[in-house]
Amino acid sequence: MQKHLKKTLVASAVISALSFAPMAAQACTTTIGSVMALTGSLGALGQSIAKGAELAVDTVNKAGGVNGCTLKMNLRDDQTNPAVGVAAAKQLVDINHVPAIVGALSSGVSMAILTSVTAPSHVVQISPSSTSPSFTELAKEGKTGGYWFRTAPSDALQSVAMAKEARANGLKRVAVIYVKNPYGEGLAGEFSSYFKKMGGEVTASVPYNPNQPSYRSEVSSALQGDPQAVFLIGYPGDGTTVAREWISAGGPQVFLLPDGLESQKFVNDVGPRYMKKVIGTAGGSVKTPSLTIFKNDFKAKYGNYPTQAYMTNAYDAVMVIALAMEKGHGTSANVIKDNIRQVTGMAGEPVYAGVKGFEKAARLIKEGKTFHYVGATGPLTFDKYGDVSGPMAIWTVKNGKVEQTGMMSVKEIDAIIKKYGH
Amino acid sequence: MFGQYLADGIILGSTLALGAIGLTLTYNILNFANFAHGSLLTWGAYFAWIIVVAFGGVQGATFGPLSFGWPLVVALLFTAVMTSILAIIVDWLVFRILRKTNIQVSLVIASFGASLLLRNLVVVIFGPEPQYYSENIQIAREIFPGVRVTPDQIFVVCLSIILVILLHLFMTRTKLGKAMRATADNTSLAQVTGININNIVRWTWIVGASLAAVAGVFFGLTVQILPEMGFNLLLFLFAAAILGGVGSIYGAILGGMVIGIAADLSVLFISPAYKPAVAFTLMILVLLIRPSGILGEKTR
Numbered sequence: 001m002q003k004h005l006k007k008t009l010v011a012s013a014v015i016s017a018l019s020f021a022p023m024a025a026q027a028c029t030t031t032i033g034s035v036m037a038l039t040g041s042l043g044a045l046g047q048s049i050a051k052g053a054e055l056a057v058d059t060v061n062k063a064g065g066v067n068g069c070t071l072k073m074n075l076r077d078d079q080t081n082p083a084v085g086v087a088a089a090k091q092l093v094d095i096n097h098v099p100a101i102v103g104a105l106s107s108g109v110s111m112a113i114l115t116s117v118t119a120p121s122h123v124v125q126i127s128p129s130s131t132s133p134s135f136t137e138l139a140k141e142g143k144t145g146g147y148w149f150r151t152a153p154s155d156a157l158q159s160v161a162m163a164k165e166a167r168a169n170g171l172k173r174v175a176v177i178y179v180k181n182p183y184g185e186g187l188a189g190e191f192s193s194y195f196k197k198m199g200g201e202v203t204a205s206v207p208y209n210p211n212q213p214s215y216r217s218e219v220s221s222a223l224q225g226d227p228q229a230v231f232l233i234g235y236p237g238d239g240t241t242v243a244r245e246w247i248s249a250g251g252p253q254v255f256l257l258p259d260g261l262e263s264q265k266f267v268n269d270v271g272p273r274y275m276k277k278v279i280g281t282a283g284g285s286v287k288t289p290s291l292t293i294f295k296n297d298f299k300a301k302y303g304n305y306p307t308q309a310y311m312t313n314a315y316d317a318v319m320v321i322a323l324a325m326e327k328g329h330g331t332s333a334n335v336i337k338d339n340i341r342q343v344t345g346m347a348g349e350p351v352y353a354g355v356k357g358f359e360k361a362a363r364l365i366k367e368g369k370t371f372h373y374v375g376a377t378g379p380l381t382f383d384k385y386g387d388v389s390g391p392m393a394i395w396t397v398k399n400g401k402v403e404q405t406g407m408m409s410v411k412e413i414d415a416i417i418k419k420y421g422h
Numbered sequence: 423m424f425g426q427y428l429a430d431g432i433i434l435g436s437t438l439a440l441g442a443i444g445l446t447l448t449y450n451i452l453n454f455a456n457f458a459h460g461s462l463l464t465w466g467a468y469f470a471w472i473i474v475v476a477f478g479g480v481q482g483a484t485f486g487p488l489s490f491g492w493p494l495v496v497a498l499l500f501t502a503v504m505t506s507i508l509a510i511i512v513d514w515l516v517f518r519i520l521r522k523t524n525i526q527v528s529l530v531i532a533s534f535g536a537s538l539l540l541r542n543l544v545v546v547i548f549g550p551e552p553q554y555y556s557e558n559i560q561i562a563r564e565i566f567p568g569v570r571v572t573p574d575q576i577f578v579v580c581l582s583i584i585l586v587i588l589l590h591l592f593m594t595r596t597k598l599g600k601a602m603r604a605t606a607d608n609t610s611l612a613q614v615t616g617i618n619i620n621n622i623v624r625w626t627w628i629v630g631a632s633l634a635a636v637a638g639v640f641f642g643l644t645v646q647i648l649p650e651m652g653f654n655l656l657l658f659l660f661a662a663a664i665l666g667g668v669g670s671i672y673g674a675i676l677g678g679m680v681i682g683i684a685a686d687l688s689v690l691f692i693s694p695a696y697k698p699a700v701a702f703t704l705m706i707l708v709l710l711i712r713p714s715g716i717l718g719e720k721t722r
């Protein structure tokens with residue numbers, strides 16, 4: 001506990017030090033909240049993702065702050081634990097009165113915060129990395145009140161891309177083996193529904209628990225129904241065991257693999273010669289000037305280039321909040337909620353990341369001109385459920401190496417969703 | 423499908439049985455639940471891996487349809503010796519001192535600490551990534567209609583049976599084995615009759631650790647080698663030992679088999695997501711009916 005406390009203290013000290021940097025000599029401050037996994041099973045990722053968010057705060061302040069006030073981010077650790085996350089979010093909302101929270105990382109934690117804190121209290125929540133399709137469902141039921149956004153595309157898009165690719169490769173009968181958590185369940189469910197609508201058949205859908213001594217019986221039941229391929233949803237550790245046992249049990253050596261298994265180590269451990277055919281999908285990216293600006297700013301602040309997924313998503317989440325407050329000339333949750341779509345999308349002049357980008361946006365607002373922010377993750381267009389769409393990368397294993405073979409554009413995915421959508 | 427699940431269960435059961443024997447032995451003779459036992463499995467698997475990798479360059483022929491050749495046989499012997507030495511060192515550094523205090527709880531907690539230490543030492547030395555004895559994957563063959571197993575899996579089951587028979591002969595026919603059983607029954611009485619307790623303790627570790635090492639290699643051979651493997655197996659090992667009756671070697675074998683088979687057969691009836699719960703539900707049921715376990719002695 002003491003360690004966490006120390007980390008939080010150090011983090012807040014760093015943030016306050018940044019906020020009161022000489023560049024920003026404003027008298028007033030605007031505080032937003034953030035709940036991220038700085039420790040726990042996602043801790044290693046969370047530490048860096050938080051840096052992405054802090055860089056955005058720094059950038060906004062260097063550009064003169066929000067509405068002339070210093071932007072401050074109150075960062076809390078959720079220990080990758082929903083209960084801790086809810087407590088932290090409650091404090092931020094009830095005591096610090098923040099209008100927006102950036103976080104959480106894990107879909108499980110984000111969901112807990114959304115349903116018990118932010119949605120009931122009408123506080124904006126933007127997650128940089130929670131990809132479970134269940135958030136879209138919740139938004140459709142109207143339970144998010146429109147206060148929920150995320151800068152990472154939902155796994156629903158990935159399932160569409162995977163179902164499409166599987167059918168395009170002539171696969172008709174596919175078995176699904178998935179890790180039992182929101183990631184696996186979401187992806188497996190969405191894939192099955194689209195694959196069936198496209199005329200395919202899911203022969204078996206078998207969940208597995210992480211850290212089990214063996215997965216032979218899971219594989220045995222997935223093999224029933226004579227599938228032509230397996231869609232294996234998981235992470236490299238246990239995923240490798242499942243894949244090897246699948247091959248050993250005589251399963252067809254045709255693999256459909258999601259972003260979680262786009263790993264050279266996974267392919268090496270399973271053995272490329274046993275993977276006759278691999279169809280992979282993962283979140284793709286659009287190269288924008290913002291990404292270069294983000295990378296250079298990151299290097300300047302932390303001394304090294306960003307290396308990890310979702311750091312850009314965290315950066316964009318903070319930038320979007322700041323731009324919405326600037327555009328709406330206010331700091332309340334409703335101002336942010338109502339203006340997020342005014343500063344993103346496709347209309348008007350593009351505005352890129354970095355100090356210059358924010359300064360340009362502030363100028364355009366003064367001149368009454370429309371603009372849209374092009375994020376470090378790519379152009380951001382939030383739909384009515386708070387989701388962004390992004391392209392999907394298609395990958396495969398060629399000569400033993402993981403290799404991208406193509407990109408499925410947002411347009412293509414949208415067309416498929418319209419055709420088969422629900 | 424029944425036959426396939428049964429075969430899957432027996433393969434896992436063999437590994438669990440060997441691991442559970444060591445656990446039950448330490449409980450019986452040293453009188454504490456050794457949480458570090460899982461780490462002995464892990465270390466056993468990694469010691470063997472060192473040998474397999476060291477001989478990797480010269481490894482040419484494999485034994486018939488098996489995925490390995492003589493390096494793994496050397497590795498099995500090497501790992502039995504090394505894991506025994508490791509167990510004796512841990513005993514000398516930690517448990518020997520705590521045994522004097524005669525407070526059981528401190529031994530149990532210390533073993534938990536030792537387990538964490540040993541596991542993290544593996545991560546420091548070998549890294550957190552999974553390893554394999556062979557890059558090759560064996561394709562299962564049909565031995566009975568609808569039952570497919572790999573040659574390695576048959577080897578694992580056969581060697582387990584041989585080891586259990588050898589252990590039985592050791593415990594019943596040799597002087598040392600008899601002395602170990604005497605110590606387990608009544609330590610003070612055994613001491614009075616001239617049995618050297620320190621020697622018995624040492625041999626308990628050697629037998630328990632060697633079997634754990636072999637179980638670790640079996641797991642590595644049929645699944646994968648991972649720093650967490652022993653820790654993940656530990657709960658199942660405890661379930662097996664308790665189900666069979668703590669202290670009873672034959673109970674541990676039976677318990678290992680029951681846990682392995684029950685977990686895999688359960689897939690026929692319920693979603694595999696609940697597989698881990700089956701083993702423990704079964705354990706609770708058995709304990710409610712027979713608190714001493716299936717083959718446990720009533721007096722304990």
